[in-house]
Amino acid sequence: MSDETGVQDAETEDAAPEPEPVAEKHGVPVTDSLGQEVLHPSREQYRDLVETLRGEGYLVCIDLTAVDYLAHPHRSVVPGVVPERFELVVSFLSHEHKARTRLRVQVPADDPTVPCIVDLHPGADALEREVFDMFGIVFEGHPDLTRILMPEDWDGHPLRKDYGVGAIPVQFKGAGSEERS
């Protein structure tokens, strides 16, 4: 492809952080992000993949978080994976192989639900609650999906990109409108 528009191609390739050919692992596209292995399962494949990885020795769910790509929609994902607003990022660690792997699951804004993996990795409990609290992503089957960092009666999900950073009125529990009026 470099024959036709060599210069332009080189530029676009530079801009894309992930390499072009899509390799597969466990039936899921796999890419390399700065030397780190990244798997891109769909929501349907996600749970099965976590189970497969655990069988392979990835026994620790070291991190589970999400990213809201509202302000950055034209990002590069692997060909074949449709970028959605939210992305669930789950990191696993294998003590046995001394290796890490990362899963990036696309989660659409109109249906932000993801299967829960707490029964497979009990350590994901608080992490999933945090993602629910901060991004409003619902984990189906979670034993106790409640807010963890924000107060129980808080409105909104702070780490979403459409949630303002600016002046937010301080919310005092119990001290409500009757005092002000």
Add this chain to the structure above:
Amino acid sequence: MSDTEAEFADLIAQTSEESQGLSRGSGTDRLREMGAVLRLSEADAAALEGEAGDPDQTMIINMGPQHPSTHGVLRLMLELQGETVLRTKPIIGYLHAGMEKTGETLTYLQGATNVTRMDYASPLFNELAFALAVEQLLGVEVPVRATWIRMLMTEMNRIASHLLFLATNGMDLGAVSMMLFGWREREEVLRFFESVTGLRMNHNYIRPGGVAADLPDGWEEDVLALMDLIPPRLEEYDTLMTGQPIWRERLQGVGVITADEAIALGATGPILRSTGYAWDLRRDMPYLAYDELDFDVVVGSYGDAFDRYAIRLNEVRESMRLVRQIVEGMPSGDYRVQDKKVTPPPRARIDESMEALIHHFKLFTEGFQVPPGETYAAVESPRGELGCYIVSDGGAKPYRLRVRGPSFVNLQTLPHMMRGGLMADAVAVISSVDPIMGEVDR
């Protein structure tokens, strides 16, 4: 004496064998009791209040957030049957400051001032994880001296952090003199930090591209004086606590956790190592230049609160061993990368060169651009794996800054350690987890 030693060796062999054959069963199988976690909302708890109590029934009591031994603002909801703890629910968020959100509004140069405030007992580790992640995205190679300075500073920070643990652990269990000793020694380490970074805490010293300033003149003497000062003090701690029957009675067999449970719950650091499972990122997935240094990973054998105490005490000794090697091997050279797009020019250059002035101005107003991408960098903090996940959209600020605080994940082991224990031991267990709430809530 040899009998007990042989017994001990047997036990170590056993536990390490056990940890080799980790179960691959489903996650819930790996835990003795999933029911250790109390699932009860605050509204439900409030509704329960004032109901007529049946003496056979369990009671829910609240501990914290304003309780001197819950380490800051940790709150626990405990279900008790008599004196026995059945289920526990840690309630966190009282120190939530939205630091991940704040991180998205600060440039990469300012970012270090933000992350350093997360785990305030070991601020340099936060800066290190952040700097490593940014450097991976930038693709810059940090000078060797900067790497070694980072190792020196973080190992000193590990000493300071563990001394703080020893102090608070002693205080929680009524050994108040230990609290004074621990703070006293920690202050000596902080004094060294002040001479290097200008601040006792929240240093903003390790920055993307290197460190903020070179080590001051005479730093070797300061470090070596500290290394001579601390060992006899640690001997004092041994006399005061390690061999003391009351201390042992209070901690041994309390808050036991197995390797399987710890791994299933994602626990890292001294909690995982106390189960006899040797996992230390410095040895197993080396970062900086730890592969060039010689040190041991300290492990326990029973997974109880005493092991976690002993591990941290001995990790201070290991860190001192590392510091001595670092002082010997400290290379000369630059302390930060000489990339003009990342590193501000020296003050003197600004007077002579227009380009230097422009670079300086641009760096501190706009910051530097980081190529788009995402990466995860992890370091072994005193509390476990401290990870930093950064997504860059090509701008001068992180698109998403995520810090995986070890305390946040480690707190999940609390209900499992407390289950079936006495209410009076709860404080010992909390203390042995060593949570830093700034990092839990971020």
